[in-house]
Amino acid sequence: MPAGAGSNRAMVPFLANMKAVCIRAPHAATVARMALRIAPTLACILVVVFTPAHFARHEFPVFRVVLDPGHGGRSMRPISLYGDRYDSISGAYLDIYKEGAALYGIHEHVIMYAIARHAERMLAHCAPGGNFAAFRAILARYTDVEPQRITIETSLSRPDSRNESAVRGRSDPNEQFRLFDFPGTNGTLREGRLSVINARRPHLVVSLHCATDGPPKYRGLNPVIVAPYGMLYEGLRYLKGERQTPNFFYRSAYRDWFSESSARPDIDWFIKDVSVYFTGYPPAGYPSKGSRFKGYRYNMVSWAYRDPAGWEFRAWHHPDRTPYAIKYRGFNASNAFWERERSVYERHRRDGGPEGYGGDNHYASAEIIRYVLYSLYVDAGRRSHPDERLTRPYISIWSVPLHVNAINAFVELGYLRIPHHRHMLSSRQLEIAEGIAVGVYSLLAGVTPRSSNLAQPPRGKRIDFGKYSISPSKNYFDCAAHD
Numbered sequence: 001m002p003a004g005a006g007s008n009r010a011m012v013p014f015l016a017n018m019k020a021v022c023i024r025a026p027h028a029a030t031v032a033r034m035a036l037r038i039a040p041t042l043a044c045i046l047v048v049v050f051t052p053a054h055f056a057r058h059e060f061p062v063f064r065v066v067l068d069p070g071h072g073g074r075s076m077r078p079i080s081l082y083g084d085r086y087d088s089i090s091g092a093y094l095d096i097y098k099e100g101a102a103l104y105g106i107h108e109h110v111i112m113y114a115i116a117r118h119a120e121r122m123l124a125h126c127a128p129g130g131n132f133a134a135f136r137a138i139l140a141r142y143t144d145v146e147p148q149r150i151t152i153e154t155s156l157s158r159p160d161s162r163n164e165s166a167v168r169g170r171s172d173p174n175e176q177f178r179l180f181d182f183p184g185t186n187g188t189l190r191e192g193r194l195s196v197i198n199a200r201r202p203h204l205v206v207s208l209h210c211a212t213d214g215p216p217k218y219r220g221l222n223p224v225i226v227a228p229y230g231m232l233y234e235g236l237r238y239l240k241g242e243r244q245t246p247n248f249f250y251r252s253a254y255r256d257w258f259s260e261s262s263a264r265p266d267i268d269w270f271i272k273d274v275s276v277y278f279t280g281y282p283p284a285g286y287p288s289k290g291s292r293f294k295g296y297r298y299n300m301v302s303w304a305y306r307d308p309a310g311w312e313f314r315a316w317h318h319p320d321r322t323p324y325a326i327k328y329r330g331f332n333a334s335n336a337f338w339e340r341e342r343s344v345y346e347r348h349r350r351d352g353g354p355e356g357y358g359g360d361n362h363y364a365s366a367e368i369i370r371y372v373l374y375s376l377y378v379d380a381g382r383r384s385h386p387d388e389r390l391t392r393p394y395i396s397i398w399s400v401p402l403h404v405n406a407i408n409a410f411v412e413l414g415y416l417r418i419p420h421h422r423h424m425l426s427s428r429q430l431e432i433a434e435g436i437a438v439g440v441y442s443l444l445a446g447v448t449p450r451s452s453n454l455a456q457p458p459r460g461k462r463i464d465f466g467k468y469s470i471s472p473s474k475n476y477f478d479c480a481a482h483d
């Protein structure tokens with residue numbers, strides 16, 4: 001469905017509204033409004049029932065993929081009008097909108113949108129009724145094995161942002177680009193990108209980014225992953241004084257924590273993120289951009305893991321023995337979101353897995369990068385530049401990999417400060433897009449990559465989606481959508 005569909009919160013609890021209609025027998029205007037609200041849903045059902053896709057479902061597995069090009073909005077002030085991270089406790093945006101990297105006139109949001117569109121066009125060959133022969137021709141550059149026909153429904157998480165003046169000229173330039181839900185002009189909350197993505201029940205979300213600069217040891221293309229609950233919980237125990245030393249951190253696969261500055265060691269940034277993850281606040285004495293309170297992020301998204309209406313009244317005073325406590329000892333992880341965090345499915349997504357840690361998110365991110373490198377290498381006459389390599393992942397508690405209810409391949413495709421990366425990102429977008437499209441297919445169906453002398457060839461193993469099944473009729477990916 002298009003990004004705008006279902007963007008008004010009032011449309012969402014449509015079954016609940018139907019019930020209210022039946023009980024209270026409202027007047028004609030209300031019924032007419034209801035009909036308008038459910039019309040898109042009925043249209044979706046009709047389209048599903050009467051298109052070949054419905055029949056294809058019985059023949060081929062169907063996967064839903066969202067390509068998520070980073071950013072798109074503008075870092076404008078005042079934050080009270082143009083920010084992101086709308087907090088319904090204070091009724092204010094907590095942060096400036098992050099418009100992404102830019103250097104020498106090259107803008108991350110422009111490049112990532114262009115690459116995502118190319119990849120979307122290629123993956124459209126795998127759509128219901130698509131020209132799969134055309135995709136088979138692309139795959140022939142990567143494998144000698146006859147590919148399996150699968151059905152992939154691909155969409156983008158946001159509209160075009162490339163016309164700067166058109167975006168800036170809108171009354172709210174960030175309307176279609178915010179990550180979190182935000183107030184609309186008529187007093188209802190509008191859905192941000194995280195809610196829009198989750199409403200589509202994707203299996204895989206591919207988030208595309210690049211950075212301006214980074215530490216030398218990261219030079220290359222990097223996965224971005226979030227730590228599993230168990231690791232963060234150990235951090236909370238340390239903050240509560242239940243652990244005397246931070247040795248668990250230094251022994252962990254997640255010790256190479258994302259560092260906001262070199263003024264403090266990595267462990268300090270880990271501890272800061274643990275505090276924000278559990279309480280919404282950094283520990284005392286930590287610098288903080290924007291508001292000190294970072295919000296209960298899972299309540300800033302429309303999905304099944306949000307607290308029931310009225311939670312703000314409980315959260316207001318941050319009482320002990322609740323998920324809103326400020327004191328670490330008072331924190332009680334007792335709601336739907338924290339149950340999700342502790343679930344085996346989140347462990348599959350974020351821990352262990354084919355890369356040894358970081359779960360399927362890490363594997364998916366690394367595979368997409370390996371296919372991008374393979375694509376660049378094939379197109380350059382089987383030669384690679386030294387800056388074309390997969391390097392270490394960034395590890396933290398970022399909003400997208402944490403709050404999308406899908407496998408998240410989150411990739412930094414390079415650094416604008418590195419001349420070869422600038423060239424790659426500006427002049428080789430089609431090759432990068434092809435690597436992404438083939439990587440997506442490989443994660444869903446598996447590919448046996450043709451042998452190469454690449455140092456980091458794709459592994460070609462599909463993700464085992466079976467382990468995300470909850471019952472014969474229910475799986476992890478279907479559970480987050482809020483209706």
Ligand SMILES: [Zn+2]
Nearest residue numbers: 070100209210
């Ligand atoms: Zn970015």
